[in-house]
Amino acid sequence: MKLNIVVLAKQVPDTRNVGPDAMTPEGTVNRSALPAIFNPEDLNALEQALRLKDANPGTTVHVITMGPGRAAEVIREAMYRGADGGYLLTDRAFAGADTLATSYALSTAIQHVCPNVDLIIGGRQAIDGDTAQVGPQVAEKLGMNQITYTEEVLSLEDGVITVRRHIDGGVETVQSPLPVVLTVNGSAAPCRPRNVRRVMQFKRALAPMELAPGTGYSDLPYAGQYEQKPYLKIAQLTCADVNADLQQCGLAGSPTKVKAVENIVFKAKESKVLTDSDEDINGLIVELLASHTIG
Amino acid sequence: MYNEQIKFELENSPLMPRIVELKERNYADKDAYADAPQDYADAMDSYDRILDVVGDIMENVVAPNAEAVDAEGPHCENGRVRYAEKTYENLQTMIQAGLNGVTMPRRYNGLNIPVTVYTAANEMVSAADAGFENIWSLQDCIETLYCFGSEEQRQKYIPRVCAGETMSMDLTEPDAGSDLQSVMLKATYDEGNDCWRLNGSKRFITNGDSDIHLVLARSEAGTRDGRGLSMFIYDKRDGGVDVRRIENKLGIHGSPTCELVYKNAKCELCGDRKLGLIKYVMSLMNGARLGIAAQSVGLSQAAYSEAVSYARDRRQFGKAIIEFPAVQEMIGNIRCKLDAGRALLYQTARYVDIYKALEDIARERKLEPEERQELKKYQKLADAFTPLAKGMNSEYCNQNAYDCIQVHGGSGFMLEYACQRIYRDARITSIYEGTTQLQTVAAIRYVTNGMYASVIADYEQQAESIADTDVLDRIKAMAAQFNAATAAVKETENQEVLDLCARHLYEMAADVIMSHLLLQNAAKNQSLFARSLALYLNHAQADISKHATFINNVVSQGCEAYRAE
Numbered sequence: 077m078k079l080n081i082v083v084l085a086k087q088v089p090d091t092r093n094v095g096p097d098a099m100t101p102e103g104t105v106n107r108s109a110l111p112a113i114f115n116p117e118d119l120n121a122l123e124q125a126l127r128l129k130d131a132n133p134g135t136t137v138h139v140i141t142m143g144p145g146r147a148a149e150v151i152r153e154a155m156y157r158g159a160d161g162g163y164l165l166t167d168r169a170f171a172g173a174d175t176l177a178t179s180y181a182l183s184t185a186i187q188h189v190c191p192n193v194d195l196i197i198g199g200r201q202a203i204d205g206d207t208a209q210v211g212p213q214v215a216e217k218l219g220m221n222q223i224t225y226t227e228e229v230l231s232l233e234d235g236v237i238t239v240r241r242h243i244d245g246g247v248e249t250v251q252s253p254l255p256v257v258l259t260v261n262g263s264a265a266p267c268r269p270r271n272v273r274r275v276m277q278f279k280r281a282l283a284p285m286e287l288a289p290g291t292g293y294s295d296l297p298y299a300g301q302y303e304q305k306p307y308l309k310i311a312q313l314t315c316a317d318v319n320a321d322l323q324q325c326g327l328a329g330s331p332t333k334v335k336a337v338e339n340i341v342f343k344a345k346e347s348k349v350l351t352d353s354d355e356d357i358n359g360l361i362v363e364l365l366a367s368h369t370i371g
Numbered sequence: 372m373y374n375e376q377i378k379f380e381l382e383n384s385p386l387m388p389r390i391v392e393l394k395e396r397n398y399a400d401k402d403a404y405a406d407a408p409q410d411y412a413d414a415m416d417s418y419d420r421i422l423d424v425v426g427d428i429m430e431n432v433v434a435p436n437a438e439a440v441d442a443e444g445p446h447c448e449n450g451r452v453r454y455a456e457k458t459y460e461n462l463q464t465m466i467q468a469g470l471n472g473v474t475m476p477r478r479y480n481g482l483n484i485p486v487t488v489y490t491a492a493n494e495m496v497s498a499a500d501a502g503f504e505n506i507w508s509l510q511d512c513i514e515t516l517y518c519f520g521s522e523e524q525r526q527k528y529i530p531r532v533c534a535g536e537t538m539s540m541d542l543t544e545p546d547a548g549s550d551l552q553s554v555m556l557k558a559t560y561d562e563g564n565d566c567w568r569l570n571g572s573k574r575f576i577t578n579g580d581s582d583i584h585l586v587l588a589r590s591e592a593g594t595r596d597g598r599g600l601s602m603f604i605y606d607k608r609d610g611g612v613d614v615r616r617i618e619n620k621l622g623i624h625g626s627p628t629c630e631l632v633y634k635n636a637k638c639e640l641c642g643d644r645k646l647g648l649i650k651y652v653m654s655l656m657n658g659a660r661l662g663i664a665a666q667s668v669g670l671s672q673a674a675y676s677e678a679v680s681y682a683r684d685r686r687q688f689g690k691a692i693i694e695f696p697a698v699q700e701m702i703g704n705i706r707c708k709l710d711a712g713r714a715l716l717y718q719t720a721r722y723v724d725i726y727k728a729l730e731d732i733a734r735e736r737k738l739e740p741e742e743r744q745e746l747k748k749y750q751k752l753a754d755a756f757t758p759l760a761k762g763m764n765s766e767y768c769n770q771n772a773y774d775c776i777q778v779h780g781g782s783g784f785m786l787e788y789a790c791q792r793i794y795r796d797a798r799i800t801s802i803y804e805g806t807t808q809l810q811t812v813a814a815i816r817y818v819t820n821g822m823y824a825s826v827i828a829d830y831e832q833q834a835e836s837i838a839d840t841d842v843l844d845r846i847k848a849m850a851a852q853f854n855a856a857t858a859a860v861k862e863t864e865n866q867e868v869l870d871l872c873a874r875h876l877y878e879m880a881a882d883v884i885m886s887h888l889l890l891q892n893a894a895k896n897q898s899l900f901a902r903s904l905a906l907y908l909n910h911a912q913a914d915i916s917k918h919a920t921f922i923n924n925v926v927s928q929g930c931e932a933y934r935a936e
Binding site: 274279 | 405420469470
């Protein structure tokens with residue numbers, strides 16, 4: 077069975093390896109100090125999509141990402157690993173979006189570029205926002221079933237998908253007819269590596285937004301390549317391209333208001349002083365065992 | 372893993388544009404294959420990206436698996452090998468990344484990358500897990516099949532290797548180790564089925580349950596020497612070869628070392644009869660020796676990384692032990708031998724690249740006279756440098772692993788730090804694919820015929836414009852000691868004296884050549900190499916004086932005292 081799969085992916089600051097300059101004095105993320113990476117659980121999602129493509133010849137996998145021009149790196153990265161192509165959803169009107177406005181933009185774009193979508197697969201959550209809301213909201217807006225915390229797609233037969241979910245204290249196996257939205261947990265299989273042949277093939281793929289202002293593909297080195305190989309031009313979509321309602325996009329469409337951001341500093345009264353006596357150590361071990369921190 | 376030194380070695384040689392132009396036949400594939408480079412800059416960019424993928428996989432998959440693979444090791448079950456569990460993950464990842472059959476032409480699904488770039492990948496794989504490197508790098512056996520097999524055999528086997536099937540070279544037997552002329556595995560022609568059959572056994576075969584074997588066997592009944600040996604291709608799909616047992620080894624546990632039994636195994640002749648040892652295996656071994664040189668450099672890099680990270684963490688007497696001169700000397704020695712050996716490795720790889728590419732072009736068309744000259748020149752250089760790169764780097768990685776454990780002190784002796792695995796894995800490098808003693812045998816003719824001396828003279832000339840006079844004077848003084856020692860040994864006209872002094876002359880030549888290569892590197896990039904050059908010169912000067920003293924003594928005393936009792 078040939079499937080149309082859309083993978084939702086986000087470029088995020090790498091919050092896993094933070095240095096002292098990771099936050100600005102104002103308490104916001106200092107994006108320039110953190111390398112931009114493919115959101116880790118979106119890579120798990122991509123792997124599930126590529127496995128379905130391996131098992132179902134003729135299947136296409138396209139990545140949609142919303143962000144500035146440099147977010148096209150996520151699309152190239154996905155192509156290196158096996159995706160057929162992608163769409164960069166980029167427009168000033170999308171800026172400042174919370175999860176509601178983001179899922180509106182993504183679902184509108186999916187309806188536009190892939191109306192016959194069979195599966196939408198995304199990571200459980202992004203490491204910069206940690207909301208886990210975008211995938212489920214996309215499902216709601218498109219009226220599709222959703223399976224969250226996906227750990228593995230066990231089978232897909234006769235239009236019915238069987239999925240193992242990772243849930244508190246165990247696993248659960250569920251089924252759904254297509255189309256369906258899956259959000260994939262970090263405990264799922266890691267993504268396959270970049271394939272070097274694909275890296276060489278797609279290394280020059282660029283979205284228009286990545287070009288210097290006022291220049292076109294014909295101004296680039298190896299310009300002729302873009303004429304011979306149309307797949308090197310990464311598709312780019314604006315608000316208008318997908319007929320999105322401006323009122324539901326970006327800051328305007330975001331009911332979430334950040335009241336204040338506080339740095340969490342542990343104060344002395346929240347900590348406990350232990351000595352190296354056997355009594356204190358035993359007490360700590362018992363406490364950690366009880367809270368399942370160890371053991 | 373993909374560090375600045377490796378990048379430097381790829382980017383900074385004046386030979387590289389020529390290598391790529393030859394390998395890419397002037398970029399003839401550029402419109403036929405989507406992954407082929409458009410020009411030199413494009414090719415270099417692609418190599419850089421390939422190596423970045425390799426480094427990424429090594430850091431995130433292979434290195435983290437190394438300890439578990441070492442602890443589990445392979446298993447022998449019902450005549451077959453089952454690798455350690457994590458080895459399958461390593462192999463699968465390399466296949467997904469497309470990193471097999473990488474030097475093969477694109478028409479057989481290869482990546483057509485130069486040996487120099489493959490060597491860089493090999494070095495990184497070894498730094499992550501030297502045992503896994505054995506399995507992965509046996510893919511370079513396909514070079515020999517490509518060079519000497521028929522077109523039909525190329526089409527049958529090369530795409531399979533590019534898709535990830537593994538290889539082995541079945542040479543050693545219980546009574547044929549260093550002396551391969553004694554190989555007795557019997558190959559007979561089966562008239563009825565129009566094929567060759569193998570009967571007998573082999574021992575110490577690395578990855579011996581591979582998919583595609585190159586086998587050295589005696590096809591000429593009644594012969595006893597190398598002229599009766601031919602090379603065969605055994606396809607595991609045909610069956611007939613079983614693994615009797617696997618060895619329990621000191622190191623490289625990730626790589627199964629097998630005893631094989633051939634029971635009327637169907638096989639194909641590769642190339643011409645009787646040329647198995649004298650032509651094909653010699654070519655196979657040269658490729659394998661460069662591979663071991665890369666494996667050794669990878670191990671030296673791993674030893675360096677482990678030693679530095681431990682010495683920075685470990686505190687004694689109120690400070691990190693890296694603050695103590697005695698520790699600094701050990702770490703400095705590892706660093707300079709690593710950089711010197713690496714420079715030698717890549718210089719060798721580049722020489723190999725040029726001659727192999729020209730040799731391959733000669734299969735397509737007649738070479739121009741100047742191309743034939745070039746081929747000859749680089750083939751000679753490759754032949755002279757390969758035993759130096761293999762022998763010196765394998766000895767260095769053993770010394771470096773020893774010093775790495777010494778930096779760790781008591782903790783290094785316990786089986787809890789990576790240094791103990793590096794130490795055990797390093798030990799085989801100076802033994803297999805020809806011991807250091809046999810590398811010396813291969814190299815000594817280039818001492819006595821003046822080949823190394825003329826390379827050194829050539830490097831001296833190049834150095835005039837780039838080096839400080841005092842640095843160059845020191846290297847010139849070392850070269851003078853080497854030349855004097857060579858002359859003194861030759862003057863005795865005593866083969867026994869030459870044999871006894873050979874290892875010492877070999878190391879003297881290598882010391883001078885590596886000093887020059889580091890000097891050339893430092894001239895281009897002070898910040899990467901100036902320190903290693905300074906340390907290496909101190910090491911090399913002392914080493915050369917030691918060898919000179921030894922040789923003087925042997926020349927005046929004779930060999931009597933060394934003869935076996």
